[in-house]
Amino acid sequence: MSAKFDEPLAAGDLSAHIRAFLVEQPLAPDCKLVLAYSGGVDSEVLAFGLSQFARQHPEFHYQLVYVHHGLSDNADSWAQHCLERGQHYGLPVTVERVTVNRGPRLSLEAEARKVRYQAIERHLSANDVLLTAHHEDDQLETILLALKRGHGPKGLAAMGQVQALAQGRQLRPLLDISREQIEAYAKQQGLVHIEDESNQDDKYDRNFLRLEIIPRLKARWPSIATTASRSAALCAEQQATLDVQVSERLPLWLTQAxxxxxxxxxxxxxxxxxxxxQALLLRGFIESQGFALPSKVQLNQIITQVLTAKDDAKVHIRVGECEIRRFANQVYLFKYHARPRHVKPASWTFPSQLLNPLVQGDVTQLDVTSAGVTCGETIRLSASKQGPRARFPRPDEVVSVRYQLAGQCRCHPHSRGKGRELKKLWQEFGVPPWVREKVGFMFYNEQLVMAIGLWIEKSFIVELNGLGLQVSQTSV
Incomplete structure (x- = not known):
C-alpha cells in the first residue's frame, strides 16, 4: 500500500497516490474500472486521479456512474455536471436513475445506499473493480456508527481498502487520506465539484457526526481518524481469523433440507x-444465506427459542427481511414475503387434450399455469423413460391437481412397502408444515396418482424402460 501523507500536499501528490494504489492491484487484462461518481469533492478528486491513470493505462476499460436518486431538486443539474466533467476527463459517464423506497420505518440513508449500489453493480463483471471515494474521515464515521449500534469486531473493522463483491472487487484508494487533504488538493488543482445541500442536514446520522462530533474530536485529538483506522485494521485482522475458524466448523452443522x-x-x-x-455458528449460518445479521439481543432470543422449544412447537421468528423457522430439529431461513394464507383448498382440472403432445411424443415438456390458483401456480409436465414416473392417463380419465388433502388420506408411495396416512408421510418425507398447503396432488378421476415432487402412487408407477409422466411444481 502507498504510504500515508504526513507532509503538506504538493501538486500531483494525490494523483500519484491513486495511481500507485491502482498499480499495486492485480487488475485483469480485460478489467473495467467503474467509479461511483457523485460529483462531490472526494469523488471529483478520485475521477481526476483515475483520468491520470487511464492515460498511462489505455489497456483497461473505464466507466463513471452517477446515480440519480431524485431526492433533490438539484439532481438533474448534478447529473449534467458529472456528464460534463467526465467529458473533460476523457472518461465515459452513465447516469442511472433509481427510485428510493420511503416509509415510516425505513432509513432514507440506508435505502438510498442500497439502490445506489444495486445500480452501480449492474455495470460490474467478475474481473471488474468498483472504485469509491471513501476517505479516512468516512472511516471514522463508520467506526463511530458501529459503536453506536453495538457492533462487534466485524462492524468495528469498518471499511477495507480492498473488499470482495458479488461481482468483482471494491477498491478505496483514498481510505488513508483525510478530508482536509482531499479538499486542499481539489483547490490546488482547480477541480470543480458540487455541494449536496443534504450534507448540512444533521438529522442524518453521518451528517451529525461530520458536522457536530468529529470536528470536536479532531480539535482535541488531531490524529483520531488515523488512530481509529488502526483500531479498525486490528479488528479486521481478528475478524479474519475468526471467519476462518467459523468457515471450517460451519459446514459440519449444515445439511440440505x-x-x-x-x-x-x-x-x-x-x-x-x-x-x-452458538452465537458465532448461527451468525455464520445467517450470513451465509445472504441475510443481515441480527443484533446480539435478537440473536440470543433466536438461540433460546430454537433450543428450548418443544419438538412440536411452531417456532417462527422474523428479523428484518429474514424469517426463521424450526422443523425436525433443523433451522430454516427464508426471505420474508407478505403472503395471503390459503384458507380454502384449491383444485384445478387439466383440459382433456392438454397431455396429447406429451403422449404422442411431439414435445418432452409442458409448463401449465392455472389463473386464480394461489398455491402451486406452475406445474411442469415431462415425458421420461428414467426415474420414478406415472403412467399417462387414459382418454376417459380426467386429470386434476388438488391441494390440502386431509391428513387421514391413505397413500402408498412407490418407495414404500405399504401405505400410510398422509400426516405420517409428511414427517417421513421431511415436508415442513408451512409448505404442505402448497404441495399439489395429481388425480386421475378420483384416484390419487402422485404427490408432486415427493412420490408416485405404487399402483401408477411405470416399470422398466416404459415412457411415463414426471411432474414438478416450480413454485414450492
Whole structure:
C-alpha cells in the first residue's frame, strides 16, 4: 500500500497516490474500472486521479456512474455536471436513475445506499473493480456508527481498502487520506465539484457526526481518524481469523433440507456448544444465506427459542427481511414475503387434450399455469423413460391437481412397502408444515396418482424402460 501523507500536499501528490494504489492491484487484462461518481469533492478528486491513470493505462476499460436518486431538486443539474466533467476527463459517464423506497420505518440513508449500489453493480463483471471515494474521515464515521449500534469486531473493522463483491472487487484508494487533504488538493488543482445541500442536514446520522462530533474530536485529538483506522485494521485482522475458524466448523452443522434445495442448520448437539460458539455458528449460518445479521439481543432470543422449544412447537421468528423457522430439529431461513394464507383448498382440472403432445411424443415438456390458483401456480409436465414416473392417463380419465388433502388420506408411495396416512408421510418425507398447503396432488378421476415432487402412487408407477409422466411444481 502507498504510504500515508504526513507532509503538506504538493501538486500531483494525490494523483500519484491513486495511481500507485491502482498499480499495486492485480487488475485483469480485460478489467473495467467503474467509479461511483457523485460529483462531490472526494469523488471529483478520485475521477481526476483515475483520468491520470487511464492515460498511462489505455489497456483497461473505464466507466463513471452517477446515480440519480431524485431526492433533490438539484439532481438533474448534478447529473449534467458529472456528464460534463467526465467529458473533460476523457472518461465515459452513465447516469442511472433509481427510485428510493420511503416509509415510516425505513432509513432514507440506508435505502438510498442500497439502490445506489444495486445500480452501480449492474455495470460490474467478475474481473471488474468498483472504485469509491471513501476517505479516512468516512472511516471514522463508520467506526463511530458501529459503536453506536453495538457492533462487534466485524462492524468495528469498518471499511477495507480492498473488499470482495458479488461481482468483482471494491477498491478505496483514498481510505488513508483525510478530508482536509482531499479538499486542499481539489483547490490546488482547480477541480470543480458540487455541494449536496443534504450534507448540512444533521438529522442524518453521518451528517451529525461530520458536522457536530468529529470536528470536536479532531480539535482535541488531531490524529483520531488515523488512530481509529488502526483500531479498525486490528479488528479486521481478528475478524479474519475468526471467519476462518467459523468457515471450517460451519459446514459440519449444515445439511440440505429433504424437500428444499436450501441449506438448513442442524440442531443436534448445538445445545452442548459454548454460548460464544452458538452465537458465532448461527451468525455464520445467517450470513451465509445472504441475510443481515441480527443484533446480539435478537440473536440470543433466536438461540433460546430454537433450543428450548418443544419438538412440536411452531417456532417462527422474523428479523428484518429474514424469517426463521424450526422443523425436525433443523433451522430454516427464508426471505420474508407478505403472503395471503390459503384458507380454502384449491383444485384445478387439466383440459382433456392438454397431455396429447406429451403422449404422442411431439414435445418432452409442458409448463401449465392455472389463473386464480394461489398455491402451486406452475406445474411442469415431462415425458421420461428414467426415474420414478406415472403412467399417462387414459382418454376417459380426467386429470386434476388438488391441494390440502386431509391428513387421514391413505397413500402408498412407490418407495414404500405399504401405505400410510398422509400426516405420517409428511414427517417421513421431511415436508415442513408451512409448505404442505402448497404441495399439489395429481388425480386421475378420483384416484390419487402422485404427490408432486415427493412420490408416485405404487399402483401408477411405470416399470422398466416404459415412457411415463414426471411432474414438478416450480413454485414450492
Amino acid at each position: 429433504p424437500y428444499h434445495t436450501q441449506s438448513v442448520f442442524k440442531l443436534d448437539g448445538f445445545a452442548e456448544q459454548s454460548a460464544d460458539w
